[in-house]
Amino acid sequence: MALFDPKAKVISGYQKAIDDRTTSIRKYYDEIGKLYYDQYKDMKVDNTKDINTRCEAITRLSNEIEDFKLKILFERGLKKCPNCGTENSLEYGFCFKCGSKFDEDSSKEPKTDFEKAEAQLEEAKEEEAEQASEDAAPEEEKAEDKSEE
């Protein structure tokens, strides 16, 4: 009987995220082809804007796929050398192939752009909440006083 590997579930989740994005990218490529066809079939049509938004989406999805690939590597105890792309063990301080130095964060779990943005938003919210609770505190007391009267 094979031992259950909890990492397998996490990795298959990331793999699914990659597959979903790959499907979306194919769909956008198809749409771009159609938009180009319509534009060149009839020179009065200008689909530049629609084509641009799809190009941006493909770039974003491709970046996300790279992030998820790094996360899968991390689950397997590996990281990629930013210089030569060779997979190294997480604890290595230098790439065993090209000798480039890894920065300190390289052994931590890589974050996707989405997670980075979310963390920033969370931080901003916490600061805002702190600010708000400081400002709101006296008002709350006033409101309570009124209801008791």
Ligand SMILES: [Zn+2]
């Ligand atoms: Zn390297």
